[in-house]
């Protein structure tokens with residue numbers, strides 16, 4: 226953020242506004258405070274005939290890695306609508322959204338991930354614009370080493386674990402930044 | 411949004427960018443797309459000795475009405491940290507955050523509300539800067555007609571209902587815009 230989106234001036238400050246308790250971008254000219262808040266990434270665990278629908282990312286980050294359909298929640302939609310929309314956009318599948326399932330805090334990147342359980346309504350899927358491949362995976366054939374994000378692996382592992390009991394309690398966890406290996410320093 | 415926060419130009423468009431599927435603000439000069447996404451409001455149900463801590467709002471909207479401590483989630487924090495921070499800021503109480511409890515979609519105002527169960531650690535509370543009063547309420551003495559938002563009433567009613575069974579499943583619901591009465595037209 227370099228210019229005030231309200232008045233166009235370039236004299237943005239980054240300091241604690243009067244009456245606030247943390248630094249914000251604010252405009253010296255028109256006094257507008259430009260709040261920045263975490264974003265929600267919403268997705269689904271789309272199931273068909275005991276298999277889970279994954280898609281291969283064709284965009285960065287993690288291009289070429291497999292993911293559950295998920296993306297930034299949009300204004301004007303519910304979490305469930307967002308999960309269904311992402312499943313349609315990324316894997317061309319129509320999914321009935323069931324219960325809330327996993328919630329992950331990623332404070333280092335200002336994101337909250339939210340996944341819902343879902344059922345593919347007719348078994349059909351395809352390859353969406355931001356994907357290079359899509360497929361229904363047996364739960365013992367998930368490409369664990371080729372998953373895009375920790376949120377995906379944790380959600381899938383919870384799902385496999387919960388299938389044994391048939392109960393799917395909501396899981397809420399933090400995800401820490403990936404450790405860099407010493408060789409990367 | 412009237413000016414590009416990236417380059418300061420005033421020639422913002424509101425239309426569907428190439429490769430996208432919904433209208434966005436974007437800058438004709440530098441091509442930056444200015445995404446707008448829902449915000450998370452996070453709060454707690456702070457319990458002490460069977461009573462719940464409410465605070466009276468001293469800011470608009472709904473100034474003078476009672477609320478559970480809640481506010482916009484900040485960058486760099488987890489949902490739980492946000493819930494504890496809001497309880498401290500609005501009611502000067504130190505709360506141990508337990509399980510995720512309620513999640514509400516408010517798509518008409520681009521918000522998702524998230525409440526956690528919490529325990530006030532020492533029974534102490536006070537009146538925060540954005541509050542004009544605070545108090546521990548017996549569950550049969552909640553001021554139902556003076557609650558600030560539907561999310562507050564629903565969360566409190568769920569809590570009272572769930573106390574009977576001692577189980578507090580996560581609840582996820584939509585909240586529709588308030589109906590205006592004909593006399594308000």
Ligand SMILES: [Zn+2]
Pocket residue numbers: 229230231232233234252253254255256257
């Ligand atoms: Zn300004």
Ligand SMILES: [Zn+2]
Pocket residue numbers: 414415416417418419437438439440441442
């Ligand atoms: Zn620009």
